[in-house]
Every structure is written in C-alpha cells, then in structure tokens.
Amino acid sequence: MSLLTVSQLEAGYEPGLSIVKGASIHADKGEIVVILGPNGAGKSSLIKAIAGIVPVTGGSVVLDGEDITAVPAHLKIRKGLAFVPQTENVFPLMSVEENLAVAAGVFRGAAAPIEEMFALFPDLARQRRLAAGSLSGGQRQMLACARALIVRPGVLMLDEPSAGLSPKFVEQVFARLVEIRASGVTIVLVEQNARAALAIGDRAYVLVEGREAHEGPAKTLWDDPLIAELYLGHRKEGVQ
Amino acid sequence: MSLQFLLDGLISGAMIGLGAIGVTLTYSILRFSNFAHGDLMAWGAYAALVAVGVVGGLAGPIAPLSFGLPLILATLFAMGFTAGLALLLDWLLFARLRARGQAIIVVMASFGASMALRNLLEFLFSSSPAYYSRALQIAQPVGFGIRITPDQGALLVMTVALVTGMHLFLTRSQRGREMRAYSQNPALARVTGIDVSRVVRTTWIIGAALAAAAGVMVGTLVQIRPLMGLDLLLPMFAAAILGGIGSVPGAVLAGLIIGLSEAAAVMFIGAEWRAGVAFVILMAVLLVRPTGLFGVTER
Ligand SMILES: Nc1ncnc2c1ncn2[C@@H]1O[C@H](COP(=O)(O)OP(=O)(O)O)[C@@H](O)[C@H]1O
Ligand SMILES: [Mg+2]
Numbered sequence: 001m002s003l004l005t006v007s008q009l010e011a012g013y014e015p016g017l018s019i020v021k022g023a024s025i026h027a028d029k030g031e032i033v034v035i036l037g038p039n040g041a042g043k044s045s046l047i048k049a050i051a052g053i054v055p056v057t058g059g060s061v062v063l064d065g066e067d068i069t070a071v072p073a074h075l076k077i078r079k080g081l082a083f084v085p086q087t088e089n090v091f092p093l094m095s096v097e098e099n100l101a102v103a104a105g106v107f108r109g110a111a112a113p114i115e116e117m118f119a120l121f122p123d124l125a126r127q128r129r130l131a132a133g134s135l136s137g138g139q140r141q142m143l144a145c146a147r148a149l150i151v152r153p154g155v156l157m158l159d160e161p162s163a164g165l166s167p168k169f170v171e172q173v174f175a176r177l178v179e180i181r182a183s184g185v186t187i188v189l190v191e192q193n194a195r196a197a198l199a200i201g202d203r204a205y206v207l208v209e210g211r212e213a214h215e216g217p218a219k220t221l222w223d224d225p226l227i228a229e230l231y232l233g234h235r236k237e238g239v240q
Numbered sequence: 241m242s243l244q245f246l247l248d249g250l251i252s253g254a255m256i257g258l259g260a261i262g263v264t265l266t267y268s269i270l271r272f273s274n275f276a277h278g279d280l281m282a283w284g285a286y287a288a289l290v291a292v293g294v295v296g297g298l299a300g301p302i303a304p305l306s307f308g309l310p311l312i313l314a315t316l317f318a319m320g321f322t323a324g325l326a327l328l329l330d331w332l333l334f335a336r337l338r339a340r341g342q343a344i345i346v347v348m349a350s351f352g353a354s355m356a357l358r359n360l361l362e363f364l365f366s367s368s369p370a371y372y373s374r375a376l377q378i379a380q381p382v383g384f385g386i387r388i389t390p391d392q393g394a395l396l397v398m399t400v401a402l403v404t405g406m407h408l409f410l411t412r413s414q415r416g417r418e419m420r421a422y423s424q425n426p427a428l429a430r431v432t433g434i435d436v437s438r439v440v441r442t443t444w445i446i447g448a449a450l451a452a453a454a455g456v457m458v459g460t461l462v463q464i465r466p467l468m469g470l471d472l473l474l475p476m477f478a479a480a481i482l483g484g485i486g487s488v489p490g491a492v493l494a495g496l497i498i499g500l501s502e503a504a505a506v507m508f509i510g511a512e513w514r515a516g517v518a519f520v521i522l523m524a525v526l527l528v529r530p531t532g533l534f535g536v537t538e539r
C-alpha cells in the first residue's frame with residue numbers, strides 16, 4: 001500500500017471554482033515522485049491542498065492508512081506530512097536558527113536537534129544568526145527544507161525548489177534531495193525543471209488542467225516523444 | 241527653563257508605549273486596527289479599582305508610595321480580568337467577523353465594541369473621576385530641576401520590567417516565536433505546525449494584560465475615567481505606526497518619543513497643542529516613512 005494516496009482531489013480558492021479537478025496521485029515509501037505540467041496546471045494548488053492550505057471540496061488524502069483530508073494544516077505536519085512552498089518559505093525577520101527553533105518547538109521531544117540540520121546543511125550553520133530574509137536564494141531553499149525536515153516527516157512535498165536558482169545551486173538542491181530520500185523520506189516534487197527532476201525521480205505525473213494526464217516511470221516519461229513535446233518543452237530527435 | 245517636562249513626557253510616554261504594544265501586536269497578528277484597545281485599558285483600570293475596594297483592607301501603603309500590596313494584587317487581577325474580557329470579545333465578535341475575511345468590517349466592529357465598553361463603564365461607575373488613593377505624593381528633586389514622585393518612579397520601573405519581559409517572551413519563548421512567525425507569514429506558520437487559534441489567544445491575552453497595566457498606571461498617576469482609554473487611542477496608534485507595525489521595542493520607543501513631544505509642545509507652544517502632536521507625528525510618518533522606525537515593507 002502507498003504511503004500517500006490522493007484520490008479524486010478537488011480544491012480551489014473560491015467556492016464553486018475548482019482549480020484541482022479530481023487529481024489522483026500516490027507515493028510509495030522511499031519514492032521520489034515528480035509532478036510536472038504546464039504553467040497554471042494547478043501543481044502548486046494540488047500540493048497546497050494536500051498540505052491543507054487550499055480548501056478541499058472533494059476527494060481524499062490518505063497518509064499511512066489514515067484519512068487526513070479534513071485534518072487542519074497545522075496538525076497534518078504532526079502526522080508526518082511536511083511541505084515546502086515555492087516562495088515565501090522562510091520567516092524573513094527571524095534568524096536562521098529561530099526559523100528552525102520555532103518549527104522544532106512545535107514538536108518538542110519528537111523533533112531533530114537544530115545541530116542535526118546544521119550538519120545536513122553546513123552552509124546554514126555559518127549563517128545561523130543571520131535574518132532568513134537576507135539569505136541568498138539557494139540558502140533560503142536549504143533553510144526551507146531544513147525547517148520541514150526538522151520534524152522528521154515521512155513525506156516531504158516541495159514546490160519547485162529549483163525555481164530562480166543558478167544551475168550550480170539547482171544541482172546542489174537536487175543532490176540533497178537524493179540524500180534525504182536515502183535517509184528514508186518519501187519525496188513529492190513539483191518541478192518546472194523537468195530534466196533535472198526526472199533524473200532523480202522514480203515515477204512522474206504530468207498534471208494538466210487540474211488532473212493527472214500521464215503517469216509513468218520518470219525515465220520513460222522523459223523519452224516519451226508525445227509528452228516531451230507537449231509538456232516538457234523539448235523535442236526528441238527523430239520525431240516528426 | 242525647567243526640565244520637568246522631560247519627566248512628564250517620559251511618564252506619559254511609558255503609558256502610551258505600554259498601550260501601543262497591544263495595538264501593534266493586534267495589528268500585525270490579527271490584522272486589524274483595534275479601536276477598542278483604549279477601552280480595554282479603561283476596563284483594566286476600573287477592574288483594579290473594584291479589586292482594591294475588596295482587598296484594600298489587607299495592608300496599608302508601602303511608604304513612600306501612595307499604594308501597597310492591595311493595588312499590586314488588584315493590578316494582577318485586572319490584567320487577568322481584562323485578558324478574559326478581550327477573549328470574550330474575540331469569541332463573541334471579532335473571531336466571527338475575521339472568519340469572513342474583510343478587515344474593514346472587523347475594524348468597524350471594534351468601533352462599536354469601543355462605544356459599548358465605554359458606555360457600560362459610564363453606566364456602572366458614572367463619568368466622574370475616581371482614584372485608587374487620596375494620599376498626597378511629595379515630589380522629590382532628582383537634579384536638573386526635575387522632581388519625581390515615588391509613584392512615578394515605581395511605575396516607570398514596572399514599565400521597564402513589563403517591556404523587558406515582553407521582549408524576552410517574544411524572542412526567547414516558543415509561544416513568542418510562534419507569534420512572530422505567524423505575523424510574518426500566516427500560511428507558512430500553519431504548515432510549520434503552528435496552531436493559529438493559540439497564537440490569536442496569546443495575542444489577546446498579552447495585549448489586554450498590558451493595556452490593563454497601562455490603565456492602572458494612568459489611574460494611579462492621573463485619574464480613572466471611562467474616557468481615559470479613548471484619550472490615549474490616537475497617541476497609541478501613532479506610536480504603533482511610528483515604531484513600525486509589529487515591533488514591540490519600536491512601539492515602546494515611539495511611545496516615549498510621542499510622550500516627550502507632547503510634553504515639549506505643552507512647554508514651548510501651549511497646552512492646547514498637546515492633543516495635536518500625536519496627529520502631526522502620525523501624518524508625518526505616514527507621508528515620509530510609512531514603515532516606521534523598525535518596520536519592514538509589507539509583502
Ligand atoms: N491564491 C490564489 N487565488 C486564486 N487563484 C489562484 C491562486 N493561486 C493560484 N490560482 C489559480 O490557480 C490556477 C493554478 O495555479 P497554480 O496551482 O499555481 O499552477 P502551477 O503551480 O501549476 O503553475 C491558476 O489559474 C491560478 O490563477
Ligand atoms: Mg506553481
């Protein structure tokens with residue numbers, strides 16, 4: 001059975017206007033699941049709805065056998081479901097250390113020590129007293145990941161962690177995700193950067209107009225000429 | 241020229257600053273201007289008055305102060321009572337309106353609550369001034385032509401203690417960090433596991449308790465009147481905005497600046513200009529630096 005199962009999820013910002021229109025995805029334990037799709041397809045809305053910060057109007061989210069659809073956002077993370085938003089994903093006026101402390105403090109005993117996060121992200125350790133708002137884009141992504149990981153989640157959902165980063169940082173972030181998965185965390189990764197995401201992913205979905213249009217192993221999705229041309233923005237040689 | 245106005249300004253600045261902490265926290269966390277904040281202050285002062293009436297016989301004043309253990313106990317009671325009143329108001333009124341998501345409606349409701357609270361006080365206690373004690377205080381010279389009464393000294397110390405405690409609470413405790421996190425990014429606070437309703441409760445409790453303390457301070461040094469909070473409303477908002485919305489040290493520093501400016505206006509221009517000072521400062525800040533002294537640009 002899957003660790004995370006999302007079935008026929010419907011969600012939106014205004015009543016009567018669904019943005020997520022019956023999306024179904026699942027993630028097995030230890031997988032990296034990639035969600036791709038054109039701009040405005042509803043990728044961000046889908047994971048926000050799973051995390052509980054966009055109102056869900058139908059369908060279900062089941063984590064580890066428990067239906068958590070109606071669980072409020074701040075309790076979902078207690079169930080082991082962590083989420084890193086694409087933007088504004090740190091508390092800008094608090095120091096790096098405080099960002100981690102406030103997240104760990106919610107869980108008291110169950111959270112990892114802050115030092116463990118600094119060992120995982122040595123760059124952050126050097127900036128621990130700096131306001132999070134003054135970090136560089138890459139370091140801010142690292143802090144956002146650390147903030148989510150400090151509660152030792154079973155599932156980590158990330159919204160475009162590579163957006164706006166230079167290629168060097170993109171590589172770093174993705175390498176880190178592979179390490180995080182190796183430590184037993186299941187990852188759901190929304191990305192625009194299809195090539196990099198599919199390179200580390202196990203399975204992938206292509207989301208179109210609020211529901212999944214394709215699903216398959218990450219490697220074959222990249223090679224599928226139709227999908228490549230329609231959604232991933234590259235064309236396979238030899239395909240006319 | 242007497243420098244006494246500096247001390248007068250410092251004292252009224254401390255009252256404004258204590259009150260402005262609640263205004264700035266309500267604004268940055270609950271996201272509305274609570275115009276009933278001054279009336280919470282007056283309710284705190286009257287709650288302490290009633291409590292002093294009950295426990296007044298316990299002990300006499302602590303020389304050289306005009307008050308003793310009874311007023312100290314009454315102040316603690318008033319802080320708790322006012323916090324309860326604020327939570328009740330939130331449950332009855334503000335929480336329901338906040339849920340609809342239109343800040344302006346909540347602001348208007350706070351106007352209504354302010355009027356109701358004030359009228360209720362007038363109904364219960366009449367509009368004539370009341371005092372915790374009739375004891376006369378002798379002002380002691382402290383140099384440079386400045387004189388200070390023992391009560392003023394004690395209440396300044398109380399203000400410093402409360403403001404320091406508040407600052408440590410917000411920067412060192414988990415609850416305080418949760419409040420700051422929520423004010424900086426509500427959605428991220430929720431996915432971080434922060435319980436919003438607990439943040440809201442804590443905000444009301446702290447804002448109202450500090451308002452009550454400020455009310456007792458005004459009541460001890462000036463007098464207790466149903467309108468006492470309303471009179472301080474404009475200076476408190478001016479301080480919250482000058483200090484930078486959300487900043488506790490900013491609110492306190494700005495409170496002192498406004499108190500000193502008012503006292504200087506009285507000294508150098510004329511007493512009738514006092515009330516205009518906060519207004520002028522408020523307008524100047526909004527025009528020149530809307531984020532205030534310690535504020536950051538709104539996202
Ligand atoms: N906060 C919001 N309020 C209202 N509509 C929104 C909001 N955020 C996104 N949308 C709408 O939802 C649709 C999907 O957006 P989004 O989920 O961000 O897509 P993606 O992440 O795939 O680019 C878009 O049409 C967008 O206009
Ligand atoms: Mg998006």
